[in-house]
Each structure stands twice: as structure tokens, then as C-alpha cells.
Amino acid sequence: AQSVTQLDSHVSVSEGTPVLLRCNYSSSYSPSLFWYVQHPNKGLQLLLKYTSAATLVKGINGFEAEFKKSETSFHLTKPSAHMSDAAEYFCVVDNQGSNYKLTFGKGTLLTVNP
Amino acid sequence: NAGVTQTPKFQVLKTGQSMTLQCAQDMNHEYMSWYRQDPGMGLRLIHYSVGAGITDQGEVPNGYNVSRSTTEDFPLRLLSAAPSQTSVYFCASSPKGQGARGYTFGSGTRLTVV
Numbered sequence A: 001a002q003s004v005t006q007l008d009s010h011v012s013v014s015e016g017t018p019v020l021l022r023c024n025y026s027s028s029y030s031p032s033l034f035w036y037v038q039h040p041n042k043g044l045q046l047l048l049k050y051t052s053a054a055t056l057v058k059g060i061n062g063f064e065a066e067f068k069k070s071e072t073s074f075h076l077t078k079p080s081a082h083m084s085d086a087a088e089y090f091c092v093v094d095n096q097g098s099n100y101k102l103t104f105g106k107g108t109l110l111t112v113n114p
Numbered sequence B: 001n002a003g004v005t006q007t008p009k010f011q012v013l014k015t016g017q018s019m020t021l022q023c024a025q026d027m028n029h030e031y032m033s034w035y036r037q038d039p040g041m042g043l044r045l046i047h048y049s050v051g052a053g054i055t056d057q058g059e060v061p062n063g064y065n066v067s068r069s070t071t072e073d074f075p076l077r078l079l080s081a082a083p084s085q086t087s088v089y090f091c092a093s094s095p096k097g098q099g100a101r102g103y104t105f106g107s108g109t110r111l112t113v114v
Helices: none
Strands: A003-006 A010-014 A019-021 A023-026 A033-038 A044-050 A056-058 A064-068 A073-078 A087-095 A098-104 A108-113 B004-007 B010-013 B019-025 B031-038 B042-051 B054-057 B064-066 B076-078 B087-094 B109-113
Touching (some): A019 A108, A023 A087, A033 A064, A033 A073, A044 A056, A044 A073, A073 A087, B019 B087
Parallel strands (some): A010 A108
Antiparallel strands (some): A003 A023, A056 A064, B031 B042, B087 B109
16 A cells, blocks of 8 residues: 655744755555645645656745655755745655545644744 | 635534535546545545546545535535544545546635534
């Protein structure tokens, strides 16, 4: 079965410093991987997706993620945090046998300090 | 296009009451699904449908019923609400052939069962 582990439940950074949100996945096949962001009391917004094309994926708002098969990782990064980046971030994998189903990580809350 | 529309946005129920959470999409998407979000748990799949007349269970289906009589609508029914069903519910849809890559999420329904 597929699974996703977000290694940090809470990450705190200062504005202008780099952001790193870590995600490891487990899958017996070549998965599609996603990062979603959820701002307080809002819905889910797709940041970026990996679907077996380029391993370095660029998303919206300056975020990017690198798919590393050897490390089974899909970490999310941003060179310089902005106050508006404060939100909860979910790493997500699709499910073998039914690529419509998603398995979500438990989320990482990003706090950005002024 | 309105995308995926969920109603109501907020609801308070008493234990044992029944209600239906509405989800409608105007994108002619074949696939629709319901997820619930609980603190520290990410999102978990309740039920999904790959087309009109076809539904199936997800990870946490107990206590919920669904039907898909039209392509546009995918209501979620709680027959006898329990406090454990207090959660935020998200509906999502995707076009045929795109799987998880084509997901569009609704803005959510926040349900409290007292």
C-alpha cells in the first residue's frame, strides 16, 4: 500500500530564509506525487505535481520539489519565505490500481516569523 | 465556471440527526470523491465515484452513504450523525483520464456534531 510520511509536523522559519518541508513516500510502483497548501480556514490549493517527467518540479509562488527515487523523497523547498507562505502543507501520493485515489500525509504547519 | 461547489459551508447537528452535504461540479468531470479532514490526520477518502451510477468505498466509509445519479452531483449523506463525524469535509472532482493529476477541490463544509 502507498503511504506518505511528512517528517515534521511544524516548521518555523524567519521571513526571507529558506523553507524545507520534508516528505518521504512508500510505493511499489512509480507514483505521482503532489504538494497541496491550505491557508487557515481555506480549501486546498495545488502547489505542484510530479508525474514521471522531470524530477525537479517547479510550482506556484516560488516553490519547487525534487523527486528522488533512491531516497523515496519529495521534499518541498523555497529559497526565501514570505509571510503569506504561512499555512499547512500536505504531501500526497496517488494510489496504485486507482490513480484517482489520493493518500495524504498528516501535514506540516509552516510558521513564518517577521 | 464555478468549479466544485459545496453546500453548506458550516453546519451544526445534534447527535442522531441526519443531513446531506451537497457537492456539485460544472466541469463535466467523470470522477468525484469525498474526503474528511481531521487535525493531525491529513485528508482521508470516504467514498468515490468513477461515473454516474457507480460508487465505491474509500478508507473511512462507515456512517456515510453516497449516490451518483448525475455527472454533476455527488451528495454525501449522514444517516445518524455522531460526534466522531465532526470534521471538515471536502469534495473533489477530476476529468476522465487525468486521475489525481486533474483534481479540483471544493472549499469545504465544516460540520460539528454535538
